[in-house]
Amino acid sequence: MFASLLVLSASVAYDSHLPPLIQWQGQSNELMQQEGPLTTDFELSSGEISPNYADTMAFVDRLVAANPTQFKSQTIGYSNSKRAIKMLIASEQGFFEAGQMANSTKPTIFIQAGIHSGEIDGKDAMFMLLRDIATGKRRDILKKVNILFIPILNVDGHERSSVFNRINQRGPIKMGFRTNANNLNLNRDFTKLDTPEVRSVLKVINAYNPNLYIDVHVTDGADYQYDVTYGYNPVFASESPAVSDTLNQFFKPMIDEELTSQGHIPGPLVFTMDKRDFKKGLAGWVATPRFSNGWGDLKSLPTILVENHSLKPYKQRVLGTYVFLDGAINALSTYSHELSNAVKKEQEFVPKQLIVKRGYAKQADTIEFKGIAYASSMSELSGQNEVNYLGKKLDYSNLPIYWQKEVLDTVEVPKAFFIPPVYSDIIEKLKLHGVSVNKLEGANTQPLKMAKVSDYTFDKAPFEGRFRVSASFEYIPAINVDLDGWYQVNTQQKSGELAAHLLHPEAPDSFFAWGEFNTIFQRTEYMENYALIPYARQMLKDNPKLALVFDKKINNDKEFAKDAAARLNWLYEHSPFYDQAYLKYPILMSFEEKVVIADQKDKEI
Structure with a gap:
């Protein structure tokens, strides 16, 4: 207890370098409990602490023990350090096997936390929600959906824990590291599949075929009022536009309404064009398939990337994540038919061309945006103007936003x-x-x-x-x-x-x-001049057209003519001895x- 207090007091100093806060008091505070069965470490610390790997796995076991007919824990893989990657399965009827869940009348939501293990909000939010299911407070949830939940994907990075891991993030006090033990970023691995962690995720998706995939992160970047931002590839750039349109039309309004009613501010998943000059506008991002949401877009698997705002306190972010997931569950239950139809439409369509390169539009759109006021001043350390956020609201009515709308290259x-x-x-x-x-x-x-x-x-x-x-x-x-x-x-x-x-x-x-x-x-095979020269002489004699091409290249390319190695290599390339692969x-x-x-x-x- 004394050690925890030392860490807690130290956190105040570590936060002192961050911009001032706008005080928050949302209705979602009422979701927390301070005592009673299955109170989380997050709640016991008043929203400051996230448990380590051992305590996290122990809490998973406690959840299953509290509700064994509806909860089951499953090891889906191991990290290279041999830590187990656990998934909790929740089903009203106890349909824990992939085949059983596939035949369920309810849609399945797959929630992934800790792919960047310092960004661990999803773990503590889902522990609260699962606790509320287990204790009967939220019996409605499993009447709506089946749940697959990975509390920590990057289990090795999670244990590289420190108070110094993310300089621009407010809590938890100790947090994990971005990459795994091999220093690989799991959210860059969805095509090449170098990591056992992401390979485990794909095995789960293949087996259970979830209807909605949610990947919970914490963003970097500028300060703004939004505490929960999220997104998916926009319709104009999506490889599954019917899915993106369905998320826009039906899911987003319901999620946003839930967040707003609980005192949170939902916002778009965007970045700044220039971190030192916010007024230059926003960058609208299109994820490529190395990322979870880009891969899901190609797979026609509805995928939402959540990016909670790093400068908001950990307590606020976790509670916002709880509300977001609750809203996503309600939306999936309500509009599962519309989403399934969109997925089916996209799975049946293969385009004749692929867009392989995009660029930002030269002409900006505009957006209303809830920003934070800032001042700009010369820094003696960097030698350039730097931004200082002031902790005061600043609403933009027509902020430029540049989307990656320009198609630069396609292939058949x-x-x-x-x-x-x-x-x-x-x-x-x-x-x-x-x-x-x-x-x-x-x-x-x-x-x-x-x-x-x-x-x-x-x-x-x-x-x-x-x-x-x-x-x-x-x-x-x-x-x-x-x-x-x-x-x-x-x-x-x-x-x-x-x-x-x-x-x-x-x-x-x-x-x-x-x-x-x-x-x-x-x-891996080369030639010797003493063998090549007599062979090439005969080759040119037998092939006058090739000899003519060689002569023209000598006459028209002075550098080539003076380079003996280039001349002999050209002859070697045109011989049958050259490596055809x-x-x-x-x-x-x-x-x-x-x-x-x-x-x-x-x-x-």
Whole structure:
């Protein structure tokens, strides 16, 4: 107790560098209890503390013991440090198995907390809500929905706990670290699947097929009045626009009304164009599939990203999360039919083109925005003007907002991709993504195309443990390819659009972009001049057209003419000895209207 008081008093000093607060007193304060069964550590500390991993898992066990007919705890995976990742399943009828829940008449909501474990609001909010279910205060909840809840996804980062982990966040007093034990950001891993934590999430989604996925975070950035901001890819930029439109029309009004009635201020998920000059406007973000909500958008899985405001006190944020989740549950129960229809519509549609690059609109829209007044002054430390937020309300009536509306690049969606059997790890990842894959056997003939790298650039520094690569391609016919034992991925399937983003080399979060195929940039066989020169002399003699091209290149390119190594390498490239796999993306593509396969047996994996 004494140690806790020391930490509590220390927190005052650690908060002193943050901007002044606008005092808050919402009706949701009444959700807290100070005594009685299953009072949380958060409540016992008056909203200052979040329990450590051991105490969190113990509280999960207490919840299950208090309501074993409706609650069950399940280990869904382990971190690389061998900590168990627990999920609590809640069902009125005790439908804990995936098949049972799939046959339930109620929709299923999947709530994930602690993907960034310093941003742990969702854990303590859901513990309060589940306690209220277990003790009978909220019997209505399980009459509406089934619940899947991960209290801590980043279990290793959660235990790298400190009062110094997030300089611009008010509480909890001790909080976890952003990345996992391998220093990987789990919310950048939804396509490449390097982490056991995110692989566990995808296994849950594949098994239980939830109707709504909620990922709870705490934002960084500017100060403003909103305490609970949330969002999903906007309709104009969504890969599942019918789903986005349904969330807009039916879910958002109900959630916002619930938050407002409890004294919270819901706001849009936006960022600033310039952190030092708020008046330059807001940036409207479109998530790519490396993020949970971008991946969910491609998967046609309705996904809401919650970003509570980091400068608001922990107590206020947790209570706001409770109210948000309560509102989302009510909305899902009320509008599950509309949402299911939107999902079905999107799963049946695969576009002919993928947008692989977006830019901010040159012309801004405007938005009413509840900001915080600020002053700007020269900092002796940074040597530039810096913002000082003043803790006073400032409402903007026509603040510019720039959305990523401009389409900068698109690619054609193949009818099918063909993957060599050597890439078994890619096949396993596709299965985790819920993509259907067929194995080909026997003699196969296909009119296929190959992507040949014409230019490429590697990132200068690693990102998420990988050196990402960007490239331009030319698409050429693939000649004499024996597809026996290869894997075929058709894009005309429920996860077809996601498959296209994963497998098309020009997609920004594809396996190729994340460096899964970096070995194609290696040359492992070379030539000796004493062997190449006599061979090349005969090759040019036998092929006058090639000799003419070589002569023209010497005459028109002075640098080439003076570079002996370049000349010999050109000749080597045009010989049959040259590595035919060099700079060639090994996954082939079919763009035909109908794929004709002779003498084939398909095996569903």
